[in-house]
Amino acid sequence: FTTLVIGAGGVGQFVVQGARIAGAAAILVVDPVEARREQALRLGATAVCAPGDVKEAVRALDPEGVDYVFDAVGSPETTALALRWTRGGGTAVVVGLPVAGAKLTLDPLDFTNREKTLTGTIYGSDDPALALPRLLELVTSGRLELESLVGPSFPLDRADEAFQASLAGSPGRVLVEP
Known part of the structure; x- marks a missing residue:
């Protein structure tokens, strides 16, 4: 599967590692800050780009779009981009926290006809009692870098x-x- 991560701050860097651990064949990261893009490569991204180059980078990966797009920023603009670059049948996940009261505008025809899924998550949407032992194992084994x-x-x-x-x-x- 292919993955696009929008935003390579702290949240995005964890998403990159999660995608790598889950076995993503390609992990593209978009961020305006070069140091964050370089960090994403060290953590497992297979390609990085600046926001102005995302269209070409996604098309080079797959002209149909990406299987999983993670919005690690959480603004309405980045969530709209996440949906735009999600392939038909793919999933866009909002991981970054949006500002209270923010409104998202989307094209319902594209969203419905291409059977895209949009979901959100907070803290991984997992039970800490189950997640923490797994995270500790990933850290101690060196697979999750902190x-x-x-x-x-x-x-x-x-x-x-x-x-x-x-x-x-x-x-x-x-x-x-x-």
Whole structure:
């Protein structure tokens, strides 16, 4: 199966690894930040591109679209893109949290005629009692990489710098420590 991940921040990086672990034949990641795209390649993406190049990248993968598209951003615009690049019979999954009150506009004819599925998930939609042992096994076996997902760390009195580092697109999660 083929996978497109929209957004290579912290959530998207976990999606890339999940797709790799699940056996995706191709994992394409789109993100505007080069450092995040490079990180996605290290974590298992087979191809990356900037947002302006996604049309060509998806068509190079499969002109019909992608089997699974994960929107790790959660904006109405990225969810609409996820549906656009989902092949007929494929599934678009909203993983990133949308802003409260955001509205999604979609083409119901394309959505229905091509039998696409749109679903959302929060925290993997799994029972933590079942998921945590599996996640721990994946981490201890080295199949799920966590260390590179942590970015720079700042003391509390430099929280403004941490915020700026996060806005600049740090490939790992920016931490603020007391």
